[in-house]
Amino acid sequence: MSWLTPTMRDLLLEALWETALMVGISAAIAVVIGLPIALLLHVTAREGLSPRVWINRPLGLLVNAARSTPFIILMVAIIPFTRLVAGTSIGTAAAIVPLALAATAFLARLFENALHEVDKGVIEAARAMGATRLQIVTKVLVPEALPGLIAATTVSLVSLVGFSAMAGAVGGGGLGDLGIRFGYQRFMPEVMASVVLILILLVQGLQSFGDWLVRRVSHR
Template identity: 55%
Template sequence: MLTAQMVDRLQQAFWDTLVMVSVSAGVAVALGIPLAVFLVVSGPGGFLAAPRLNRAVGWLVNGFRAVPFIVLLVALIPFTRLVAGTTIGVWAAIVPLAVSATPFFARIAEVSLREVDPGLVEAAQSIGCRRWDIVRHVLLPEALPGIVGGFTITVVSMIGASAMAGAVGAGGLGDVAIRYGYQRFDTTVMLVVIAILILLVSAVQFTGDLAVRRLKVR
């Protein structure tokens, strides 16, 4: 069975995972949505067409998405030191986690924004909406169910990625499973961590689905 020490350790790991994922998910939303809006409105046929800049940003986004998270974690160490002031611990993991999640979420949000009926944009223009009005009143509200659904996917994949944060000593559930469950052959710990992760992901998915359903009832 689990020792009291292990229970404490798991508790701590749970909170570490929660902090890492929620802070970097917040960053991913704050940066990813503007990025997605930019990619849509500056793209071909968008009402702020800027083909070169659009392509450049597109490449940048793809570049970050091409690098595996475990590599990004290490490659970004100088940047992490600059931003978080440390290269060890939870905050050191948040930086690469956010950097990896932002382009991922931006691409998913972009797809939802693109699915907004161009007729709605046209209608908004016809009633005297300016560009910002269109983003605020048409693109974002109409794409919201899709964006929320995409955010759920992002959070779930970030929970997965956060398991690698142990590489920079950030702790978290994945780290406990590797160090105790795998390296010290403690099968119970391994199973408990897996169970917690399943519950966590299910809760996220359930909440996300519920929100999407609510938004779509309109």
């Protein structure tokens, strides 16, 4: 493989690291913010532990708005906010901002669905035993929904890999940026094929690990 020079190998490794950084940090932010949002949506729903339509409806609309906006448009639309947070609108650090925002909205809904799947009989049993709302959420709802929460996180990670490649097309760095600059603009199909192969292997690895983790924590 004459194209795989030491310089190109270093570029591939650097791009892989940047992609891993974007995906990892964005996913961590999405979980930390998305889970409380999902819990709030679940608890304040009409059939929730503490129905509050005036909270649930506006929050749901906000999540839906962020979730339904195409990622490439979201990246451009929040450039001023990205500059404010990251100090720049290009590069890996800048790409993390829209990635985290998109993943948070996406993951919040997936987490909410996982929470809705918890057997209501278990919650009613906890209520009958005198558990407070906080105890029900922390000791019943979240533990019971854990397999679904992990599965949702896995789906989000896989989606983030694709989003990070898209971010590379507009100067976000990572594998997508490398594929565009060398594979497309410099007519090096070998580089493009290598980038695609690495992305496929990355997605497969994340999905397999997530499935394994779900099986480990599932008690059904």
